[in-house]
Amino acid sequence: MNALRGLLNKYTGNQIVFSNKYATTFFEKFPKLAFLNNVTNLAPMMKWSLSIVPITQILSGTKLPENIDVYQASSLCATGSIWTYYATLISPQNTGTRMLAACNAAMAACHGYNIYRRTKWEKSQIIPIENKN
Structure with a gap:
């Protein structure tokens, strides 16, 4: 366990994403x-980007309703809803927490709308059976 902790310790609390020499020279340039x-x-x-x-x-x-993956849209809608709620619980509230809530609300809304589009398309594909009496 200590070996794993020692391996991951250099990444804890580090906000830098890319620290190799190529990235460093790129960001200096x-x-x-x-x-x-x-x-x-x-x-x-x-x-x-998950919302935009x-x-x-x-x-x-460009994305037709028949090409929408309902499982993916459902999970992203649920994730957006949950994290929107939790972003409102962060104290103290500041611009960052409000933007986090806005981002997650947008993700929940657009994927919720995609679920609606897909279910509406599926219902339109059902052909009613005529009753012959």
Whole structure:
């Protein structure tokens, strides 16, 4: 157990994502992009991508309802709902916690809408059986 703790200890409390020489020289060359090498900035950006991509697909119509994975959309909708609630419990509230709540609410809303689109499409595919009397 101590060996595992010693191995992971260098990563505990470290906010730097990439620390190799290539990343270091890249971020020294482009200092405006250096904020991407911090986990507190990179993590929310990655989480927003879970909301922005489906929103753009909904608005542009590139993702047809029959191609929506209901299981994936359900899990992301549930995750967004749960973390929106927990983001409201963080004390003290600041801009970061409000943006975290907004990000998760957007994720829950867009994936919830995708679930609605898929179920609406599935219902439209059901052909009623005519009753012959």
